[in-house]
Amino acid sequence: xxxxxxxxxxxxxxxxxxxxxxxxxxxxxxxxxxxxxxxxxxxxxxxxxxxxxxxxxxxxxxxxxxxxxxxxxxxxxxxxxxxxxxxxxxxxxxxxxxxxxxxxxxxxxxxxxxxxxxxxxxxxxxxxxxxxxxxxxxxxxxxxxxxxxxxxxxxxxxxxxxxxxxxxxxxxxxxxxxxxxxxxxxxxxxxxxxxxxxxxxxxxxxxxxxxxxxxxxxxxxxxxxxxxxxxxxxxxxxxxxxxxxxxxxxxxxxxxxxxxxxxxxxxxxxxxxxxxxxxxxxxxxxxxxxxxxxxxxxxxxxxxxxxxxxxxxxxxxxxxxxxxxxxxxxxxxxxxxxxxxxxxxxxxxxxxxxxxxxxxxxxxxxxxxxxxxxxxxxxxxxxxxxxxxxxxxxxxxxxxxxxxxxxxxxxxxxxxxxxxxxxxxxxxxxxxxxxxxxxxxxxxxxxxxxxxxxxxxxxxxxxxxxxxxxxxxxxxxxxxxxxxxxxxxxxxxxxxxxxxxxxxxxxxxxxxxxxxxxxxxxxxxxxxxxxxxxxxxxxxxxxxxxxxxxxxxxxxxxxxxxxx
Amino acid sequence: xxxxxxxxxxxxxxxxxxxxxxxxxxxxxxxxxxxxxxxxxxxxxxxxxxxxxxxxxxxxxxxxxxxxxxxxxxxxxxxxxxxx
Numbered sequence: 071x072x073x074x075x076x077x078x079x080x081x082x083x084x085x086x087x088x089x090x091x092x093x094x095x096x097x098x099x100x101x102x103x104x105x106x107x108x109x110x111x112x113x114x115x116x117x118x119x120x121x122x123x124x125x126x127x128x129x130x131x132x133x134x135x136x137x138x139x140x141x142x143x144x145x146x147x148x149x150x151x152x153x154x155x156x157x158x159x160x161x162x163x164x165x166x167x168x169x170x171x172x173x174x175x176x177x178x179x180x181x182x183x184x185x186x187x188x189x190x191x192x193x194x195x196x197x198x199x200x201x202x203x204x205x206x207x208x209x210x211x212x213x214x215x216x217x218x219x220x221x222x223x224x225x226x227x228x229x230x231x232x233x234x235x236x237x238x239x240x241x242x243x244x245x246x247x248x249x250x251x252x253x254x255x256x257x258x259x260x261x262x263x264x265x266x267x268x269x270x271x272x273x274x275x276x277x278x279x280x281x282x283x284x285x286x287x288x289x290x291x292x293x294x295x296x297x298x299x300x301x302x303x304x305x306x307x308x309x310x311x312x313x314x315x316x317x318x319x320x321x322x323x324x325x326x327x328x329x330x331x332x333x334x335x336x337x338x339x340x341x342x343x344x345x346x347x348x349x350x351x352x353x354x355x356x357x358x359x360x361x362x363x364x365x366x367x368x369x370x371x372x373x374x375x376x377x378x379x380x381x382x383x384x385x386x387x388x389x390x391x392x393x394x395x396x397x398x399x400x401x402x403x404x405x406x407x408x409x410x411x412x413x414x415x416x417x418x419x420x421x422x423x424x425x426x427x428x429x430x431x432x433x434x435x436x437x438x439x440x441x442x443x444x445x446x447x448x449x450x451x452x453x454x455x456x457x458x459x460x461x462x463x464x465x466x467x468x469x470x471x472x473x474x475x476x477x478x479x480x481x482x483x484x485x486x487x488x489x490x491x492x493x494x495x496x497x498x499x500x501x502x503x504x505x506x507x508x509x510x511x512x513x514x515x516x517x518x519x520x521x522x523x524x525x526x527x528x529x530x531x532x533x534x535x536x537x538x539x540x541x542x543x544x545x546x547x548x549x550x551x552x553x554x555x556x557x558x559x560x561x562x563x564x565x566x567x568x569x570x571x572x573x574x575x576x577x578x579x580x581x582x583x584x585x586x587x588x589x590x591x592x593x594x595x596x597x598x599x600x601x602x603x604x605x606x607x608x609x610x611x612x613x614x615x616x617x618x619x620x621x622x623x624x625x626x627x628x629x630x631x632x633x634x
Numbered sequence: 635x636x637x638x639x640x641x642x643x644x645x646x647x648x649x650x651x652x653x654x655x656x657x658x659x660x661x662x663x664x665x666x667x668x669x670x671x672x673x674x675x676x677x678x679x680x681x682x683x684x685x686x687x688x689x690x691x692x693x694x695x696x697x698x699x700x701x702x703x704x705x706x707x708x709x710x711x712x713x714x715x716x717x718x
Contacts, residue, residue: 277663
């Protein structure tokens with residue numbers, strides 16, 4: 071093409087230029103390509119690079135523990151995993167299924183049944199324990215593990231089985247509280263961990279970065295519940311419910327001086343549904359304590375007064391007569407009214423006190439108002455306004471009909487008598503301890519108000535003591551200890567209207583030792599299948615709970631004439 | 635010669651940076667692996683603690699004491715309380 075004689079090609083400068091241009095072609099082409107990539111394909115490559123370098127850690131929710139007052143775990147979240155299969159990524163179906171069947175202990179047939187359904191993804195097992203998880207993890211990067219997926223989730227574990235489950239409630243596998251205290255204290259118990267960008271290595275492992283660590287503020291909730299006391303209450307309640315064929319049962323234990331709830335049992339147990347706070351009923355004779363203590367405090371009667379029994383048939387108003395069939399006395403003193411559980415006596419005392427005064431005391435004792443114990447669905451009961459009460463309403467309220475209350479309200483009122491007349495704020499949560507060291511004290515003793523004078527409380531305690539020593543509550547006697555309490559047997563409203571003899575509620579509420587009360591205990595049995603009484607069915611359960619508590623806490627006998 | 639020396643030092647420095655970055659990544663991976671192991675061990679430990687709690691529960695202990703040893707709950711009057 072070029073002639074040897076051509077000066078252009080033999081000119082060294084020209085040759086240098088050609089070489090230079092040839093050398094520049096590649097860098098210019100690369101440069102142009104880079105320019106094109108940087109300008110027009112920027113987004114595509116950035117995403118690709120991000121995917122190669124970074125991994126997004128899944129959002130997570132941590133959850134604190136729920137413990138009893140002594141630090142025993144009642145509910146705790148444990149991190150587990152679910153194992154799933156994406157069918158389209160599985161290399162060798164038979165080998166993978168055999169491996170999973172062997173590792174997870176699930177029959178091959180069951181896995182195959184799931185496999186044969188139309189979905190591409192399905193879960194083989196949930197809540198895999200850590201040991202099994204450790205066996206599966208190494209296979210994930212081998213052909214055997216292709217298509218397997220381990221998704222983190224949580225299991226809320228209750229090491230004591232059903233103990234206090236009605237209080238605790240439930241939390242799901244995403245660590246979210248669904249019922250009971252789990253729901254009530256969800257904000258304090260749980261913490262959301264935000265989605266974070268973490269650097270990952272070639273094989274997908276996350277590269278540690280200290281900035282990824284989140285500040286923990288999750289809290290552990292300590293209840294006022296004592297595990298041992300709760301067990302005693304549940305054990306005695308279960309026995310009583312089963313023995314008398316009751317529909318439900320409730321047992322509550324309270325510390326009268328502080329208002330702390332030591333045990334709150336319902337039977338049968340339904341998680342997150344505590345009958346101790348949600349159940350309302352007409353209390354019957356256990357309420358005589360409230361009406362009579364109110365009258366004693368107001369001074370409308372004295373403990374030595376003899377009440378005329380009107381021949382054990384008292385016509386309150388035309389067409390409404392109260393009868394006492396359990397005794398044949400013409401006059402009864404207040405201790406006798408309580409011992410014999412006289413409806414006439416209690417009705418007359420309530421009438422003497424008057425509607426306005428009785429209403430004032432009922433409100434002062436906390437009836438018809440929520441106790442604010444902080445439990446979801448707490449009922450407030452019902453006390454109708456006194457200006458709507460008839461003469462009959464007033465008399466029947468004296469022995470616990472025509473009003474409805476919750477077990478927590480009744481035990482709190484008895485605790486007020488036990489502690490000398492002060493209504494205390496009941497507590498279920500003792501404290502919340504946060505991960506950052508903060509402690510939020512919840513169960514400081516709070517006096518709501520003085521309901522009755524200390525002298526009245528003292529007299530009432532003696533009266534209640536006489537019920538256990540010589541009255542309907544004899545089966546609640548504990549050797550070596552003074553016990554104060556009252557039985558209750560109330561007929562329930564029937565669906566047809568009026569009170570049915572077949573449907574009733576039996577209860578016993580009292581405190582021990584009467585000389586220096588440490589525990590107030592209430593036992594309620596709803597609708598026992600056998601006709602029974604508070605003194606027969608509920609008092610023995612009270613005795614069992616109280617005896618065990620006295621032993622557990624090492625409380626010395628207070629009966630002076632007690633010989634060991 | 636000076637340029638050569640400068641280039642040499644820059645190269646050595648760059649190599650050092652690369653080696654350091656690689657080492658950081660390697661340690662990071664190792665820490666993550668260990669953290670993962672710690673998490674699994676912690677979960678395992680939690681299960682064991684909960685198993686201990688279950689075995690120590692009043693319901694379990696009292697049932698075993700009753701069935702295997704024929705024991706009963708002590709009555710409160712059988713307890714002698716020693717005052718300080």
